[in-house]
Amino acid sequence: MMNDTTPTRTPDDLRAALVTQLAETGAIRTEPVRTAFATVPRHRFLPAHPPQEAYTNKYVVTHHTAGGEAISSISQPSVVAMQLEQLDVRPGMRVLEIGAGTGYNAALMDELVGPGGKVVSIDIEPDVTAAAQVHLLDTGHDRVDVITGDGADGASDQGPFDRIIATTGVWDIPPAWWDQLAPGGRMVIPLRWRALTRSLTLEQVDDRLIAREVRLCGFIPMQGQDGEKAFPLAEGVTVHFDQDTPVDEALARALDTSRTEAWSGVRITGETPLEGVWMQMACTEPGTGRMVTKPPALGTDLVKPAIPPLNPILVNKGSLAYLSVRKISEEEPRLELGAIGHGPEGHHLAERICEQVRRWDSNRDGDPNVTVYRKSELPQVSEGTVIEKDSSVLVVSMSSGNEDG
Structure with a gap:
């Protein structure tokens, strides 16, 4: 029998291969996001799993309820990259993350905002925030603030935020997120309506949020929203x-x-x-x-x-x-x-x-148009389908795939 002489791939090798894969498939589109992915050791946020699993393009559930229901995970790397590209985080920005997960996404954003910026991550599960805090300290991302609390309340004492990202499925946009978003800021949230979920790049324009990009995704639902x-x-x-x-x-x-x-x-x-x-x-x-x-x-x-x-x-x-x-x-x-x-x-x-x-x-190339209003500030709408939620209202329609823009 011949001996296996295949060299063992180190975590650095595995991480480099994953970054190359994400760039080749278009999940990573910009150099800052690529550098962040190449820098942050994902396997250190999954200490109970082998590095080969950590650097596979798959999500990993990390926390369950007593009944076995998944309540927290580390998202699929391609989805993480997609959302970060949507979010467009820049040096010096303040970022609020809803859903701490393992802390990996907060570490990536910490790399993107740099020493002059701030990342705040909030989760309702104490076990989740405790583990995320350990991972972040272990990897040198001690600037990140990890808070245990209801993500729907945000973190008013640390706002306003240039960027808000939800890494958990959202049925409605809570009033606190509107209040804590800086003028001209951007949200990236996996929003659910009519039983499907899309990751929306929402930019604040006057009294509304306009979706600039709509991407296919799937996330564990946010606790406390039962619409x-x-x-x-x-x-x-x-x-x-x-x-x-x-x-x-x-x-x-x-x-x-x-x-x-x-x-x-x-x-x-x-x-x-x-x-x-x-x-x-x-x-x-x-x-x-x-x-x-x-x-x-x-x-x-x-x-x-x-x-x-x-x-x-x-x-x-x-x-x-x-x-x-x-x-x-x-x-x-x-x-x-x-x-x-x-x-x-x-x-x-x-x-x-x-x-x-x-x-x-x-119109197979058509894209959805999505505009979100506070429920208390909905103007007269002449076009599109109106979908009322508890705190916000969506106006949706389908565009022609031949339209520019």
């Missing part, structure tokens, strides 16, 4: 929707009613990404939510989602319809998008999904 409701339909099937969506108890029996189908005529390959269909629905249809399918329902005839296990759905009172897909013929390799409905309005809802599929098909 999204869950409704079980069957064992292994649950729907999630915003609190303003009208539903009644008949929805629980919707899957017991006969199935109706509608087909859009839009054909796709098996590799076609469908996030754009969901976004088209979320910017247009007020009843848009998501259907989560798990065993034992996954892979059965009970439901036939186009995107298992997370699939867009329309609900209204006791009826629902969800995005589906079917094989056209043995000779045709492409698939047809459509919808399956249940309940008294099931067919009508399915037809509405098909209409949104056709709109997406005619």
Whole structure:
């Protein structure tokens, strides 16, 4: 048997390889972010894991509830890089981070702001902040202030902040974040509406926040925000929707009613990404939510989602319809998008999904326009879909992929 002479890769080697990978894929776009990633030793923020795992482009859950639910993690490096590029942190800035995680993201931002800046990181879980503080001190990032508290309250005694970033899923923008953002400042938050989440680059312009960039992402939800409701339909099937969506108890029996189908005529390959269909629905249809399918329902005839296990759905009172897909013929390799409905309005809802599929098909490069207002300062809106939350209001629409800007 030959001896394995492959040299062991050091943490520095692994970190350099990860930085190269993130730059080649476009997650890292600027030299300051690249330098920060090359400097901060990610493996020191995951001391219970081998360096090979720390420098893999994957997230790692670090804290759970007693019931096993994930409450904190170190995010996937490509997502961390994406958000930092969105945030555009510069030397001397003051930055507020909502969600401390392991402290790794705060360390990267500490590198970006430099000695003349300040990073404040807040988390509601004492175990999380204690571990983050240890990691930050261990890696020489002792300028970072780590606070245990409700992230929704921010850190008023240390503001205003040039930048605010949330590294946890957010359903609403709390008033404190508006108050603590410096004039002309920027927020980067994974905001959820109509049961999907996007990382928004929000710039303050007068009395509003305007999204300059909208990026696909996923985060553990922020504790204490319950504007999204869950409704079980069957064992292994649950729907999630915003609190303003009208539903009644008949929805629980919707899957017991006969199935109706509608087909859009839009054909796709098996590799076609469908996030754009969901976004088209979320910017247009007020009843848009998501259907989560798990065993034992996954892979059965009970439901036939186009995107298992997370699939867009329309609900209204006791009826629902969800995005589906079917094989056209043995000779045709492409698939047809459509919808399956249940309940008294099931067919009508399915037809509405098909209409949104056709709109997406005619504008596949379209991007969402998102403007956020304080709920108390919403002006008269003539265009777009208005989505009210507890403290803020979103006005959303879809732009043409041919538009400049």
